[in-house]
Amino acid sequence: MNKNATLETQVHAPLAARMRPATLDDFIGQQHLLAKGKSLRAAIDQGVPHSLVFWGPPGVGKTTLAKIIASSAHCHFIELSAVMAGVKEIRAAVAEAEDVKLTRNLNTVVFIDEIHRFSKSQQDSLLAPIENGTIILFGATTENPSFELNNALLSRLRVYVLRSLDAEALTNLLKQALHDPQRGLGQRQLSVDDDTLQLIAKAADGDARRCLNILQIAADLAETVDGRETVNPEVINEVLQGHANRFDKGGDIFYDQISALHKSVRGTDPDAALYWFARMLDGGCDPLYIARRVIRMASEDIGNADPRGLELALNAAHAYERLGSPEGELSLAQAVVYLACAPKSNAVYVAYKAAMNDARNSGSLEVPVHLRNAPTKLMKELGHGAEYRYAHDEANAYAAGENYFPEPLKGRHYYFPVERGLEAKIKEKLNFLRKQ
Template identity: 60%
Template sequence: MAGLSSDDLFAGSSAGAYQPLAARLRPASLDAFVGQRHLLGPGKPLASALARGQLHSMLFWGPPGVGKTTLARLAAGAADAEFLQLSAVLAGVRDIRSAVDRALAARAGGRDTVLFVDEVHRFNKAQQDAFLPYVEDGTLIFIGATTENPAFELNSALLSRARVYKLRPLAPAELETLLERGLTALPEGLPAAPGVLARIATQADGDGRRALNLLELAADLAAAGDGAPGYLDDTLLDEVLQQSLRRFDKGGDAFYDQISALHKAVRGSAPDAAVYWLCRMLDGGCDPLYIARRVVRMASEDIGNADPRALGLALDAWQVLERLGSPEGELALAQAVLYLAVAPKSNAVYSAFKAAGAAVQAGGSEEVPNHLRNAPTALAKAEGHGSDYRYAHDEPEGYAAGENYFPEALQGLRFYHPVDRGLEQRIAERLARFRSLDAGSARRRYRG
């Protein structure tokens, strides 16, 4: 049956079968579990529930390699429950029904069943709904694991029946603890030079499985060497760490968190942080053209007319990227990001656009005043279109003081409020001059 497995919780493989180091070191008790002290520390609700063997349906949300599957297995073991595992990538409704049948049989024998669904965010609504009634009546104790925000990926009915626990990336010290255990499990306790485990922990980026996989790969290279006994040193580790392994999922939470950090660093006039997040996204494989589009948005939203050159520079960087590609064009993107970060900031354009849009949505289809209408035909002229229109270039200071350009019912509205930074400071001064001319104008008649 695709996707469904049931086994003794922590039994080893058959003799001679290969198991990755991470699988061999899977802890058999909570005492041996590394990390997640915010959930498993003394007095924490999850730790107390597991200690009592009283399970409830739950969702483990967190990045890869932080113990979601292991914690689900430990939970089932603590409650002496049968453990069934489904992969949402492979399983379908048929597999869910088979799991329910096995759970009903176990329940008849007086035993609870934990159904663990890995990558549960990949289940569609029909699949989620298929086991929902059995979660509700207690036939199944549901434990799901997801790397994506469950509020976006799971339906509300399932979320309301499961408590969400957010797991955190493992800290470097926690990863080094795992790696020290891994060293003792390697053949003949392979020695490591000072600092090597810390380097692996840094490269693993919070992922325990990745840390142990890197250690195992390094150990295999050391064992395969000729001459002196194997030894984990920096030279050997350099061969293993040949590519970036930092977290970036090109579309999930990490993606949106990082573009949010880049945008906020630019808005906050923090050039060093801005270029850091730019490099993080590029290092993780983000399409630089996507970043270029977002940088153009930043130029309008957060700088606007305080420095109109920012928009042009952002568009230039986008064009350079399209012409040169990566990595050559990425330098122009960095130039734009740094310029935007140090430019004077104003969200007056963004605020004016939002406010005017809200006014349009809230109002009716106001008529264009006659004096602002076009008059291309004799009939239009006879209707008074364009009559009494004042041509601003013919007025003193090039401004028709007292003229109204709104629908009659909306006269006097103000949406644009320039800030006192950059070019907008001068814009504000000019608008203040125009308002003073309006106030002094004797022309205050209705335009029909």
């Protein structure tokens, strides 16, 4: 391909592709990894790359950084996508790496985007070429590597966590794109004020690719004001119609957000709980999923300190089923706030786990004879239920000293009510009865 054709292709490439940095000096963000003295920066400066995986959200530079590291170390670079590649493609890459080593004496970096999508067998096929030095593996993933990569592969890689870009970094990126006449939009002399740039940066939600895509679309919709193409907030708002915050159903962000909601309720912070509730709704989470989790919170973290919490959570779920969105979401918000403000107790949750542990690990202990059912004459003759004390016939409807456990577990206690809400009264009652 001739030089003019290459330039023509570059002009028509997406702005995000044209603005991809080629050196560390142009790379934006990730200073927690790339600042002087950091281990990754040292490896780059010394030209000795190692097998690694970049874990982070979309648009933070995982692919770009992989290419920069390979280039700075003068490595041959092979790029694969786990969506399209399989064992056959991996073998071809390994064969290419062997040939490059033999003919050109170069190391090869094999970069695999979305490596979390590889199956166990595909991951296993990478082990030997990494181990014998045929390839240096760079992986990129938006999912937690400890869940998505098998231990054998993970033990051969170093994990680096990349972070979302802040608004200042994204604003600087936008300014570069606006003023660069070769790779960016500099030749068009677009007029974009600082407020509009900040609006784009905020909407990009930490994603450089999304940031540049928004700018490119907005530039195509620019209005002519006083003879100059102008991108104003009205244009940006038009571009952003239907925009939603980052939310990956079933992925790390999804579970991190529901975890934040649950912990905010547990921590008695109704404001933070409402925020995470709203974040999940805004990201497209099924409100009925949230409703189910709220019901769980009512039992796990409020319990008998305020039994009305469970009732309200169930009613909120039923209200949402009746009303749908958006009306029914208010009922869920009501339940979230109530549970966040309610007295907290996990005593039932702890007691249940302790009882389940005994049930699983103590074997098939027999029911004490006095507690057994006696529907037949034979069972009565065998003494089933003979010494049972009917609680309603006892003082305070309590058979003091009666044992309801299998003999080996006699005297076990699982439930320890807290000194909050209704459980304080329950604790007082149980203490009184146990002294009888």
